[in-house]
Amino acid sequence: MAEKGSYEIKVGLAEMLKGGVIMDVMNADQAKIAEDSGAVAVMALERIPALIREEGGISRASDPQMIKDIQSAVSIPVMAKVRIGHFAEAQIMQALEVDFIDESEVLTPADEHNHIWKHDFTVPFVCGCRNLGEAIRRIGEGAAMIRTKGEAGSGNIVEAVRHMRQVQSDIKKLSVMDQDELMAGSKNMGAPFTLVQQVAKLGKLPVPNFAAGGIATPADASLMMQLGAETVFVGSGIFMSEDPAPRAKAIVEAVTYYKDPKKLVEISTGLQSAMKGLDMSEIPEGERLQERGW
Amino acid sequence: MIGVLALQGNYQKHIQILDTLNIRSMEIRYPEELDSINGLVIPGGESTTITDLMNRIDFFQTLREFSKEKPILGTCAGLIMMAKSVPDSRVEPLGIIDIEIDRNAYGRQIHSFTDKLSVKLNGKESQITATFIRAPKITKVNDEVEIISEYAGEPVAVKQGLHLGLAFHPELDKVTLFHEFAFKSQFINETKKHHAA
Numbered sequence: 001m002a003e004k005g006s007y008e009i010k011v012g013l014a015e016m017l018k019g020g021v022i023m024d025v026m027n028a029d030q031a032k033i034a035e036d037s038g039a040v041a042v043m044a045l046e047r048i049p050a051l052i053r054e055e056g057g058i059s060r061a062s063d064p065q066m067i068k069d070i071q072s073a074v075s076i077p078v079m080a081k082v083r084i085g086h087f088a089e090a091q092i093m094q095a096l097e098v099d100f101i102d103e104s105e106v107l108t109p110a111d112e113h114n115h116i117w118k119h120d121f122t123v124p125f126v127c128g129c130r131n132l133g134e135a136i137r138r139i140g141e142g143a144a145m146i147r148t149k150g151e152a153g154s155g156n157i158v159e160a161v162r163h164m165r166q167v168q169s170d171i172k173k174l175s176v177m178d179q180d181e182l183m184a185g186s187k188n189m190g191a192p193f194t195l196v197q198q199v200a201k202l203g204k205l206p207v208p209n210f211a212a213g214g215i216a217t218p219a220d221a222s223l224m225m226q227l228g229a230e231t232v233f234v235g236s237g238i239f240m241s242e243d244p245a246p247r248a249k250a251i252v253e254a255v256t257y258y259k260d261p262k263k264l265v266e267i268s269t270g271l272q273s274a275m276k277g278l279d280m281s282e283i284p285e286g287e288r289l290q291e292r293g294w
Numbered sequence: 295m296i297g298v299l300a301l302q303g304n305y306q307k308h309i310q311i312l313d314t315l316n317i318r319s320m321e322i323r324y325p326e327e328l329d330s331i332n333g334l335v336i337p338g339g340e341s342t343t344i345t346d347l348m349n350r351i352d353f354f355q356t357l358r359e360f361s362k363e364k365p366i367l368g369t370c371a372g373l374i375m376m377a378k379s380v381p382d383s384r385v386e387p388l389g390i391i392d393i394e395i396d397r398n399a400y401g402r403q404i405h406s407f408t409d410k411l412s413v414k415l416n417g418k419e420s421q422i423t424a425t426f427i428r429a430p431k432i433t434k435v436n437d438e439v440e441i442i443s444e445y446a447g448e449p450v451a452v453k454q455g456l457h458l459g460l461a462f463h464p465e466l467d468k469v470t471l472f473h474e475f476a477f478k479s480q481f482i483n484e485t486k487k488h489h490a491a
Contacts, residue, residue, distance in 0.1 A: 002407040009406050012427045012466050015304040016338045016370070035384065038346035040302060040339065075384060075397060076340050077428065099403040099428070122404045249346075256301050256323060256347055 005122030010144035013077065013099065013124055014208040017041055017145075017231050021221070021252045022210070024048045024235040027066065028073035034238075037248035041077040041100070043233065044070045049106050049153025049289065050236035050275065059107040061089040067096050079126070084293055085111025087120075094123045100145070101125045103138075105292035106152045106235075113294065118142030128212065130163045130290055132170030133189030136199065139207055140192040146205055148229070149290040150213015153236045155277025157214045157223065159290060164211055164227045174200040213290070216241070216274040218254030218267045225258035240275035247271055296477050297322040297331035301347040303339020303371060307465040311473050325356035333365040333477045336372030338427065338463055341397065342384045344371055354388065361390045365456035367476040373459040374430050391454045392436035399431035411462075413443040413451060415475055422469045424450070424462035432461065 003009075020040030025031040031042045046062045047055065061082045071078050077099035082089035084103055089110075093101050103116055105128050118125040119142035127138035128149035135146045148167060150160030170189070177185055177200060186196040198206055211229035215221055216237035224232050232255055238248045250267045257263040285291075296312055298305045300321035312319040312335075322328065334357075336344075348354060360366075368376040368391075377387045377395040385397065400406070411424045424445075432449045435441060442458075443451035450461040451472075458476050 002409040004407045005404065006408060008466065009408060009425060009427065012425055012463065013403050013406065015307060015466065016340070016427055018304055018306070018339075019300065019302040020340065020343055035342055036346075038343045040343050075382065076342055077403065094404065097402045097404055124403065252343070253347070253350065260323075 007119075007142070007144065010124030011207050014126070014145035017077070017210075018208060019255060020231050021248075021255055022079065022231065022233045023238055023248060024233070025070065026239070028069040030239055030244075031070045031074045031078075033245050034248060035074045035076050037245055038252035039076060039248065040231070041079055042070060042074060043079045043081065043102060043235075044098075045081050045106070048236045048239060050155070050240045051153075052106065053153045053287075059083075061086070061093065061107070064092065064096055067093075067098060071097075081107055082116075083107040084109040085114050085116060087116045090116055090121065090125075094121055098123065103127050103143075105149060105289050109292050115141050115293070118144075126210070128290075128293060129167065131166045131189075132174070132199070133191045134293065135167060135205060135209075136189065136191035136195045139205070140195055143207065145208050145210060147210040147212040147233055149293075150211070150215075151280065151283065152213045152289045154214050154280070154283065155216045155237060155240070155275040156280060157216070157220045158280060160211055160214045160220075160224060161227065163213075163290075164224060164229060167205075167209065168228050171199060171204060175203045214277075215251070216277060217271075218250045218264060221251045221254040222258040222264055225255060231255070237275055242272040247274070295320060295331050296333045296335065297327065298335045298337060299344075299372075301339075302343045303337040304463075304465065305335070305337045308335045308337050308369075308473070311465050311468070311470055312477070314468075315470055315474055315478065317473070317477055325351060325353050328356055328360045331364070333367070334360065335473070336366060336368040336375050337465070338370035338372060341371040341374040341380075344375055345384070345386045349386065354386070357388055358390070361388065361457065365458075365476045366390060367458045367460075367472060369460045369463055369465065370427065370429060373432075373461055376457065376459045378436075379434075390457055391452060391459050392439050393432050393452060393459070394434035396431045396433045398428050399433075400426060400429050403428055408467075409445065411443050411445060411450065413471070415442050415453075415471065420471060422464070422471070423467045424464070424469075425466045426450075426462045427466075429461045432459075
């Protein structure tokens with residue numbers, strides 16, 4: 001009897017996306033540009049984070065028609081975002097047969113205490129994190145892929161670096177702890193004990209760990225890969241730049257050849273201006289997207 | 295030494311399988327690296343992305359030459375890349391196994407599945423667990439191609455000459471028999487040569 005929707009099958013798709021670039025797109029035309037540029041998947045959303053920041057208002061899951069248009073335009077996996085805790089939006093996205101759901105801090109949260117119980121779904125989920133405790137809580141709820149949050153729509157890599165370094169450093173600390181220290185470790189992180197034990201033993205997360213939030217150049221992509229990301233998400237960085245298609249192609253290549261600086265020179269040469277971006281001091285504390293999620 | 299094409303996809307899992315078989319391996323990102331290996335794995339991933347990256351660095355001709363003498367094992371996107379024909383202009387296959395492929399033919403991710411398969415290899419029949427992720431279907435098989443496993447009456451694993459192509463992911467279920475079959479004999483030859491020298 002064929003088994004569908006097991007946790008292993010969900011993580012299996014995340015495994016296939018490794019070493020690739022997942023691009024935010026707002027319509028079928030952008031999705032085609034992303035696919036032609038070598039994206040491994042597209043993330044469908046109505047407004048990319050930089051526009052959400054500019055325009056304000058409540059950000060919700062995308063219009064099903066827009067998702068359907070993107071699904072018929074491309075052959076690569078189509079992901080879609082839902083609000084934190086909004087399991088009804090997630091049920092709708094699953095009925096639309098999206099390939100992955102991002103329970104995302106980029107949209108306005110629907111529940112300020114609880115995330116979605118993701119084990120109930122057949123479709124896999126990805127969730128953001130800023131540290132290991134948050135990553136393990138999301139895995140406990142059923143996330144099949146973790147991405148560090150960074151600061152979406154900022155075009156500024158500093159928060160993505162902070163979060164990736166934090167996760168890696170938290171894992172290193174766990175991996176040298178004695179068995180009798182792990183319970184306190186679990187308590188301090190607010191993370192489920194059996195998963196804490198598993199991470200300590202593996203020396204890595206049990207699911208793929210991708211990077212997001214602020215990647216705007218091939219060098220940014222290489223930096224995140226060298227810090228331990230297994231794939232990168234590029235949100236506003238492509239379609240807010242002056243040269244979406246060549247930039248998208250360059251970032252795809254930079255993820256494959258992230259360890260080769262000579263190749264990165266070639267890849268980075270001749271691009272136009274990247275998105276302008278924001279210094280973190282320009283984003284008031286209450287407006288930072290990374291603070292959403294619990 | 296066996297190479298694992300590391301342009302994009304789950305190449306690490308294949309390296310782990312080769313490790314358990316005590317076969318030395320290296321990641322391959324440049325055509326000239328093919329000179330130092332005796333066999334190649336093309337892993338799962340996205341065939342559109344792999345096509346695009348192979349085109350940018352002129353991998354196609356070198357890989358076709360390589361396939362004339364050395365074994366290649368392809369899984370999922372790797373199988374698509376090895377096919378003779380893929381009726382989808384976004385993918386440019388290598389034409390190493392004489393089959394036609396329909397991409398994502400089982401449907402989107404919620405239709406991905408795991409099931410038991412029976413495999414006939416080297417005159418021996420084995421039962422394995424196989425995971426199909428947004429898997430392709432083999433829609434046409436030429437006479438020279440041997441079908442080594444079927445699922446629901448359709449071919450899901452094929453062999454032609456030295457090469458193996460699988461629609462599923464043995465590396466996700468820690469199934470070692472395909473890597474062993476494709477590369478162990480190569481590896482033994484390599485060791486023998488080494489001893490003779």
